[in-house]
Amino acid sequence: MRFWRRKKKSDEESEQQQEAAEAPAEEVAEAPVTTEVADLELTEEEVAEVQEQTQRATERTRRGWFSRLGGLFERADFGDELWDELEEILISADTGLETTELIVSTVRDRVRQDNIKRSDEVRELLREELVAVLEEPGHSVPRWAESDAPSPLVLIVVGVNGTGKTTSIAKMAHAFQRDGATVILGAADTFRAAAIDQLKLWGERVGARVVAHQHGADPGAVAFDSLSAAESAGGDIVIIDTAGRLHTKSNLMEELKKIYRVIQRKYPDAPHETLLVLDATTGQNGLSQARTFTEAVGITGIVLSKLDGTAKGGIAFSIAHQLQIPVRFIGTGERMDDLAPFDARQFVDALLS
Ligand SMILES: Nc1nc2c(ncn2[C@@H]2O[C@H](COP(=O)(O)OP(=O)(O)O)[C@@H](O)[C@H]2O)c(=O)[nH]1
Numbered sequence: 001m002r003f004w005r006r007k008k009k010s011d012e013e014s015e016q017q018q019e020a021a022e023a024p025a026e027e028v029a030e031a032p033v034t035t036e037v038a039d040l041e042l043t044e045e046e047v048a049e050v051q052e053q054t055q056r057a058t059e060r061t062r063r064g065w066f067s068r069l070g071g072l073f074e075r076a077d078f079g080d081e082l083w084d085e086l087e088e089i090l091i092s093a094d095t096g097l098e099t100t101e102l103i104v105s106t107v108r109d110r111v112r113q114d115n116i117k118r119s120d121e122v123r124e125l126l127r128e129e130l131v132a133v134l135e136e137p138g139h140s141v142p143r144w145a146e147s148d149a150p151s152p153l154v155l156i157v158v159g160v161n162g163t164g165k166t167t168s169i170a171k172m173a174h175a176f177q178r179d180g181a182t183v184i185l186g187a188a189d190t191f192r193a194a195a196i197d198q199l200k201l202w203g204e205r206v207g208a209r210v211v212a213h214q215h216g217a218d219p220g221a222v223a224f225d226s227l228s229a230a231e232s233a234g235g236d237i238v239i240i241d242t243a244g245r246l247h248t249k250s251n252l253m254e255e256l257k258k259i260y261r262v263i264q265r266k267y268p269d270a271p272h273e274t275l276l277v278l279d280a281t282t283g284q285n286g287l288s289q290a291r292t293f294t295e296a297v298g299i300t301g302i303v304l305s306k307l308d309g310t311a312k313g314g315i316a317f318s319i320a321h322q323l324q325i326p327v328r329f330i331g332t333g334e335r336m337d338d339l340a341p342f343d344a345r346q347f348v349d350a351l352l353s
Pocket residue numbers: 159160161162163164165166167168244277305306307308309330331332333334338
């Protein structure tokens with residue numbers, strides 16, 4: 001899977017040399033077939049991989065919650081009495097009242113306008129509307145997937161304790177490194193000693209250098225040193241782990257802001273992305289977490305973790321609609337490969353398949 005695509009200087013040079021050596025080329029090498037997933041250009045194989053992972057992660061959601069949806073469309077015609085039931089199913093799947101009402105009223109209006117009766121057509125309109133809601137935050141490609149991404153690219157990962165920050169960081173590091181990037185991890189969750197050890201362990205597993213200080217050290221200093229390490233070691237991506245809990249919530253937010261200020265002393269335009277990790281099994285609770293973090297530091301993307309668990313999946317729709325923040329990754333398990341880029345259409349297709 002390609003998550004990272006910026007060319008390193010050395011790659012460009014060797015490619016140019018190669019091109020020069022090969023010239024005059026009679027045949028131009030065939031470009032790989034690319035398809036769009038979340039606006040990343042992926043090969044067909046890579047798309048199939050994302051599809052497979054998305055299917056697997058949403059398996060339980062599909063069987064539980066969405067199987068009830070399937071029941072709604074069993075009869076040939078979609079009865080008027082079913083709208084309330086559709087609404088109830090969406091709400092009980094964590095889609096949230098506001099987003100559910102939008103979805104149901106949009107579909108119902110279209111059904112009435114076009115005088116649609118057949119269940120399969122209603123179902124198709126629902127599918128389109130679900131995709132449209134997920135795509136509301138827009139189509140921009142994440143910074144790490146840009147071919148001219150800044151170097152080093154600085155990513156901060158925030159979120160409540162236990163949501164899956166450290167694990168998601170390890171998964172991202174693994175994915176980026178597989179694509180040829182050199183990743184440096186910053187252990188700025190200094191609040192718990194175990195958090196530092198956990199990141200170090202993951203760093204060893206995925207083969208990424210971890211910059212760490214002592215338990216209780218200043219997180220800003222860890223972040224700063226991580227950037228310096230990237231500069232001296234030619235790191236492409238720096239991912240900073242942060243605490244999810246401090247003595248008080250305002251402490252936590254102040255500390256995050258401080259980390260930002262320290263980073264910006266070195267790179268005024270950094271961090272280039274701030275990812276909020278939300279545990280999908282916590283449902284609508286995640287939404288208020290997201291609001292708190294958004295107000296404090298601004299969030300550029302969501303990692304929806306634990307979608308393979310008992311999550312109902314509907315939270316993805318309310319994040320997109322109510323917060324207008326794109327979901328970038330879904331966590332599909334506890335291993336380092338269990339991460340897939342989020343794609344609206346694939347997600348909806350997986351739920352409704
Ligand atoms: N099933 C599942 N478990 C996950 C996923 N992501 C994280 N976890 C588990 O959630 C727990 C907390 O993760 P951790 O990364 O330590 O959370 P943090 O406190 O936010 O850093 C660990 O037991 C992880 O293995 C996921 O996508 N799926």
